[in-house]
Amino acid sequence: MHRLVASDTSAEKLHPSHESTGVVQMRVKSANSPYDRHSQSKSMILSDNPKVIEPISRHRRNHSQHNLTLSEFISPLEQMVIKEGYLLKAKIADGGKKLRKNWTSSWLVLTGQKIEFYKESKQPAVANLKAGYKPEWADLCGAHIEWTKEKSSKKNVFQITTASGNEVLLQSDIDFIILDWFNAIKNAIDRLPKEKSNMSRNNEFKIPRSSSSELMSSFEAESKEPKAENRRSLIFRLNYSISDTTDRNRVKSRLKKFINRRPSLKTLQEKGIIKDQVFGSSLHKVCEYDGSTVPKFVKMCIKAVEERGLDVDGIYRVSGNLAMIQKLRFVVNHEEKLNLDDSQWEDIHVVTGALKMFFRELPEPLFPYCFFEQFVEAIKIQDNNNRVKSIKDLAQKLPRPNYDTMKILFEHLQKIAAKENMNLMSHQSLGIVFGPTLLRPEKETGSMAVHLLYQNQIVELMLSEYSKIFGSEKD
Structure with a gap:
C-alpha cells in the first residue's frame, strides 16, 4: 500500500497540473483582480493552439466502482470557452413546463455545446474542483435563438429554446454587449447538429453493475404472462381511459359552442364592458x-x-x-x-x-x-x-x-x-x-x-x- 502511494506522489511530481497538459487551460482569476466582479463581458480569442480543460482522470482500478457519466466522454471542443460575462437571466420554462419569470444576474460561460450559469465570476474556475458540483446549464445542440419583445418589458431581450423544452431569457441594457452575445450563441448553435444524438439526449448514462445472469433472470420475469390481478387492473385502466376521453370530448364541444356564441370585441367595446387601454393602443x-x-x-x-x-x-x-x-x-x-x-x-x-x-x-x-x-x-x-x-x-x-x-x-x-x-x-x-x-x-x-x-x-x-x-x- 505504501508503494502505491509513493508511485502516485511521484506521478504528481512529473505532472503537477492537469491544466498544463490539456489542450484547453482553465482560467482562474485572482481574488485580488479588480476586474473579477466589475467586468461586463469577456471573450476569448481562439488561437492556433486552443487550450482545453482536460477531464480529471480516475485510477483504472476504480473504474468498476463508479457509474460512468456523460461528462467523461465530452470532446475538447465542447469544453472550449468561447465567451464569458455577466447578463440578466430568467428561466421561463423547464422541460415545456412554464415557470414564473425571475430575473437574476448570472455569470455566463459559453462553450462549444452549452451555456453554463453561475452566480459569481470566480465560480466556474473553483466549481470544477468541487466533486459533484453541477451548475445550471443549457444544451445548445438543437436549440433555437430569437429576439423577443412580448416576453418582457425590458429592452434587448432574446430567448434560447433548447431541444428538451427549456426556455431562457437573456438581457442587457448595453446594446453592443447583448448583440455580441446573441451573435456568439447563434454561431455556436449553427456549428452544432440540428438533432441531438442518442447519447446527448440524456444528461448522463450509467453502465449497470448487474451480472449477465441477473439481467437474463429479470428479462425472463418481465416476459412471463401477467397474473390475473394484473390483467384485471389493465382492463380497468383501459375502461377508465376510454371514459376519460369521452368526457374530454364533451368538454371540448361545450367550449366550442361557448366560443361561437360569445360577443365580439367590438360589441363589448360599444357596450362599454371593455374600454380601450392606454398601454398598447395607438x-x-x-x-x-x-x-x-x-x-x-x-x-x-x-x-x-x-x-x-x-x-x-x-x-x-x-x-x-x-x-x-x-x-x-x-x-x-x-x-x-x-x-x-x-x-x-x-x-x-x-x-x-x-x-x-x-x-x-x-x-x-x-x-x-x-x-x-x-x-x-x-x-x-x-x-x-x-x-x-x-x-x-x-x-x-x-x-x-x-x-x-x-x-x-x-x-x-x-x-x-x-x-x-x-x-x-x-x-x-x-x-x-x-x-x-x-x-x-x-x-x-x-x-x-x-x-x-x-x-x-x-x-x-x-x-x-x-x-x-x-x-x-x-x-
Whole structure:
C-alpha cells in the first residue's frame, strides 16, 4: 500500500497540473483582480493552439466502482470557452413546463455545446474542483435563438429554446454587449447538429453493475404472462381511459359552442364592458379618447418628474421596480382616476419606467415607421445646418399627435439635461435611453447595431438643437 502511494506522489511530481497538459487551460482569476466582479463581458480569442480543460482522470482500478457519466466522454471542443460575462437571466420554462419569470444576474460561460450559469465570476474556475458540483446549464445542440419583445418589458431581450423544452431569457441594457452575445450563441448553435444524438439526449448514462445472469433472470420475469390481478387492473385502466376521453370530448364541444356564441370585441367595446387601454393602443386612439393631441398619461408623468425628479441621479436611466411599474400600468388601463402623488408611486423611477413602457408598447413608435429611413438619411448629412434643417422639415411633416407629443417630451428632456451636473444625464445619455424607444425600423435587419447608433444620434441632435427644430412651426 505504501508503494502505491509513493508511485502516485511521484506521478504528481512529473505532472503537477492537469491544466498544463490539456489542450484547453482553465482560467482562474485572482481574488485580488479588480476586474473579477466589475467586468461586463469577456471573450476569448481562439488561437492556433486552443487550450482545453482536460477531464480529471480516475485510477483504472476504480473504474468498476463508479457509474460512468456523460461528462467523461465530452470532446475538447465542447469544453472550449468561447465567451464569458455577466447578463440578466430568467428561466421561463423547464422541460415545456412554464415557470414564473425571475430575473437574476448570472455569470455566463459559453462553450462549444452549452451555456453554463453561475452566480459569481470566480465560480466556474473553483466549481470544477468541487466533486459533484453541477451548475445550471443549457444544451445548445438543437436549440433555437430569437429576439423577443412580448416576453418582457425590458429592452434587448432574446430567448434560447433548447431541444428538451427549456426556455431562457437573456438581457442587457448595453446594446453592443447583448448583440455580441446573441451573435456568439447563434454561431455556436449553427456549428452544432440540428438533432441531438442518442447519447446527448440524456444528461448522463450509467453502465449497470448487474451480472449477465441477473439481467437474463429479470428479462425472463418481465416476459412471463401477467397474473390475473394484473390483467384485471389493465382492463380497468383501459375502461377508465376510454371514459376519460369521452368526457374530454364533451368538454371540448361545450367550449366550442361557448366560443361561437360569445360577443365580439367590438360589441363589448360599444357596450362599454371593455374600454380601450392606454398601454398598447395607438397614439391616435389614445389622443382621441383623451380629447387632446398629447396623451393625458404622458402629461401626468412629465409633471410628476419635473416636480420631484429633475435632481435625481440617473433619472430615466435607472430602472424602477418592475412589479410596481406593472401595477401602475394596470391602474392606468382599468381605472379612470390616477394620482401620481399617491405614496405608492413615490419612487420616481417607477413613473419614468411606466412612461418609457408606454412609448415602447405603442404599435407604431413616436417616429412612424414610414419616416425611419428619412430620419436616418437626414442624420447622415455632414453639414450641421443642413442636417438640422432636414430634421426640422421631417418633424413638421409628422401627424399632429406625434409632433405635439414629441415636442412636449423633448422639451421635458431638455430640462433634464439642463441639470446634468446633478442627475448626470446629458443629451448623449438621454439619446441612448430614448433612441431605441422612440425610433425603430418596422423590420429588424442585419444592421441592427448601425440602426442603434443612428437612433441615438437622432434623439441627441433633436435635444441639442431643440430651439431650432421646434422653435417655429409651419402653419
